[in-house]
Amino acid sequence: MGSIIELRNVDKTYAGAIDAQALFGVDLSFEEGSCSSIMGESGSGKSTLLNIMGTLDVPTRGEVFINGQRTDTMGKNRLAELRNETIGFVFQYHYLLPEFTAIENALIPYLIKSGKVDKEILERAEDLFDMMGISNVKNNAAARMSGGQQQRTAIVRALINNPRILLADEPTGNLDSRITERVCKNFREINERFGTTFVVVTHNSEVAKHTDRVVKIQDGRIEADI
Amino acid sequence: MVAGIGIAISVQIFVGLLINSLQQSLVDSTMGRSPHITITSSVDDVTIRRWENMVDDIEKIAPVEVVSVSASGNAFARRGSTSKPVLVRGFDFETADRIYNISDSIYKGSPYQLRSEVIVGKDLSEELELDIGDRLTVSTPGGTDSALTVSGLYDLGASSINKTWLITKLETARKMFGFGSRVTSIEVTVSDLFRADIVANKLEKALDNNNIKVENWKEQNQQLLRGLEGQRISSAIIQAIILVSVIVAISSVLSISVLQKTRHIGILKAMGIKDRDAGLIFLYQGFLIGLVGSLLGIALGLSLVYAFVALTTVEGQPPLFELRIQYDFILRSWLIALFSAILAAIVPARNSLKLSPVDVIRER
Numbered sequence: 046m047g048s049i050i051e052l053r054n055v056d057k058t059y060a061g062a063i064d065a066q067a068l069f070g071v072d073l074s075f076e077e078g079s080c081s082s083i084m085g086e087s088g089s090g091k092s093t094l095l096n097i098m099g100t101l102d103v104p105t106r107g108e109v110f111i112n113g114q115r116t117d118t119m120g121k122n123r124l125a126e127l128r129n130e131t132i133g134f135v136f137q138y139h140y141l142l143p144e145f146t147a148i149e150n151a152l153i154p155y156l157i158k159s160g161k162v163d164k165e166i167l168e169r170a171e172d173l174f175d176m177m178g179i180s181n182v183k184n185n186a187a188a189r190m191s192g193g194q195q196q197r198t199a200i201v202r203a204l205i206n207n208p209r210i211l212l213a214d215e216p217t218g219n220l221d222s223r224i225t226e227r228v229c230k231n232f233r234e235i236n237e238r239f240g241t242t243f244v245v246v247t248h249n250s251e252v253a254k255h256t257d258r259v260v261k262i263q264d265g266r267i268e269a270d271i
Numbered sequence: 272m273v274a275g276i277g278i279a280i281s282v283q284i285f286v287g288l289l290i291n292s293l294q295q296s297l298v299d300s301t302m303g304r305s306p307h308i309t310i311t312s313s314v315d316d317v318t319i320r321r322w323e324n325m326v327d328d329i330e331k332i333a334p335v336e337v338v339s340v341s342a343s344g345n346a347f348a349r350r351g352s353t354s355k356p357v358l359v360r361g362f363d364f365e366t367a368d369r370i371y372n373i374s375d376s377i378y379k380g381s382p383y384q385l386r387s388e389v390i391v392g393k394d395l396s397e398e399l400e401l402d403i404g405d406r407l408t409v410s411t412p413g414g415t416d417s418a419l420t421v422s423g424l425y426d427l428g429a430s431s432i433n434k435t436w437l438i439t440k441l442e443t444a445r446k447m448f449g450f451g452s453r454v455t456s457i458e459v460t461v462s463d464l465f466r467a468d469i470v471a472n473k474l475e476k477a478l479d480n481n482n483i484k485v486e487n488w489k490e491q492n493q494q495l496l497r498g499l500e501g502q503r504i505s506s507a508i509i510q511a512i513i514l515v516s517v518i519v520a521i522s523s524v525l526s527i528s529v530l531q532k533t534r535h536i537g538i539l540k541a542m543g544i545k546d547r548d549a550g551l552i553f554l555y556q557g558f559l560i561g562l563v564g565s566l567l568g569i570a571l572g573l574s575l576v577y578a579f580v581a582l583t584t585v586e587g588q589p590p591l592f593e594l595r596i597q598y599d600f601i602l603r604s605w606l607i608a609l610f611s612a613i614l615a616a617i618v619p620a621r622n623s624l625k626l627s628p629v630d631v632i633r634e635r
Contacts, residue, residue, distance in 0.1 A: 096629050096632070099541075101541055101627075101628050101629040101632065102629045121545075121546060122545050122546070122547075125540070125543045125544065125545045125546075126543060126545075127543075128541065128542065128543040129542060129543020129544075130543070134541050134542070136538075136632060140534060140535070140537075140538035142535055153539070153542060154542045154543060157539070157542060157543050157544050157548075158543070202542075214632070
């Protein structure tokens with residue numbers, strides 16, 4: 046299978062009083078349907094790498110290809126569409142909108158895409174809630190759920206448009222080890238069931254153990270690729 | 272937030288309606304019972320010739336409401352040993368009534384029917400101790416004496432009129448002063464009295480007659496007009512200040528809302544919402560706040576005005592002024608408030624455009 050994510054010679058420098066270079070000539074690609082993790086100390090540049098892969102950030106130099114399309118030169122609206130349809134995000138913090146229920150939050154990316162909710166997508170959402178084991182709280186207000194439930198709702202939200210890529214940045218950072226284990230199994234299940242390409246950034250080796258490939262990054266450079 | 276805008280708009284509606292109503296009442300009480308345009312003679316014998324043609328022409332030239340002619344002259348009214356200077360005014364009762372509303376002002380007796388009949392103002396009737404059926408003698412400077420009978424007593428609301436005007440038939444006055452078939456003035460009212468000067472100029476040009484003078488109430492009431500103008504400007508300033516405060520209030524609340532929602536906007540952008548749609552959220556919000564706030568304000572403002580009228584009205588007396596609900600003013604205020612709310616939302620909406628999802632995520 047071909048690469049669905051490809052970074053070619055990517056540099057990233059944050060401009061400021063003193064310019065800080067976060068990435069140095071990174072070459073990295075992920076195959077479609079793979080399940081990988083990126084590990085590194087904090088400040089190693091792993092989140093920057095993920096944000097660039099997710100088109101949330103642009104490289105200072107180098108090229109980024111998602112699904113064969115070059116993204117570092119794309120316009121903002123085109124990128125927004127690409128993200129909406131191709132990439133799901135899970136962050137350390139869930140970022141659920143507190144005014145809405147769990148299922149409403151989960152449907153937001155679909156609403157952005159199509160503007161309305163149909164029966165089919167509701168079934169899909171319910172299916173995903175089932176799969177995450179949180180069907181019982183799907184009608185709860187987002188603020189009235191446990192951290193684990195909120196994070197799994199965020200995962201349902203990331204998956205609602207059936208993206209080909211799921212990018213997770215420290216998704217279990219706020220969760221205890223029992224829930225972490227559960228969420229990792231969920232990720233694996235998603236990867237196997239939907240063939241979703243999965244990349245997780247973590248400094249937790251327990252999380253990395255659930256993935257097939259571990260990329261280690263240090264000081265903005267790839268140190269190991271196992 | 273919505274309540275704040277509601278209160279601001281209600282003050283605007285309250286002040287606006289109150290001042291406009293007051294202004295209208297003032298103008299009506301000053302000008303309502305008098306001609307807006309008066310055409311008089313500029314020749315020595317003070318009479319207008321061929322006035323019939325002129326009356327026809329006036330009605331063709333401009334949209335006027337009433338055209339009434341009058342034969343008037345100064346004289347002395349005498350009863351017994353008392354004599355008072357008067358202004359004899361000869362009117363065709365029906366037309367003059369549409370300007371002066373004489374019939375409603377007669378509080379005793381009835382309008383004149385015969386050539387020998389006259390109606391007398393309240394003050395003059397007291398000075399000459401006149402009552403219905405009493406006779407008085409009117410002497411003109413030309414030396415003619417006429418005996419007239421009082422058919423009614425009127426009160427036109429202004430003591431200068433009540434004291435001096437003797438109102439009688441057109442023919443009676445003409446005969447008394449030897450005017451023949453001529454009249455001394457043509458009196459005109461127009462529907463929009465604030466346009467009286469424009470109509471008057473138009474008439475003057477079109478009639479093109481050196482023997483007449485065309486005057487309008489605005490020339491004769493500069494003081495009143497200046498007062499009204501001052502009132503209008505102060506009202507406009509108050510309303511402008513309120514409007515600015517509404518805009519600032521909406522804008523700052525929405526700006527704070529953008530700050531509070533930074534994370535949410537960021538994550539929505541990560542999920543693929545386009546900048547334009549994210550900005551539109553704030554425009555919608557501004558529109559909704561403006562819509563609800565202004566409707567609330569109009570309701571509150573109207574209640575305030577009605578409450579004000581109710582509270583200032585003393586039982587058994589006419590209200591201080593006649594309340595006029597100007598729907599066009601309310602509609603205008605509403606549209607301006609709505610437009611301002613959307614305008615106020617533009618700055619926060621633009622701020623939301625600048626938000627980048629990665630800034631939000633990195634902040635965490």
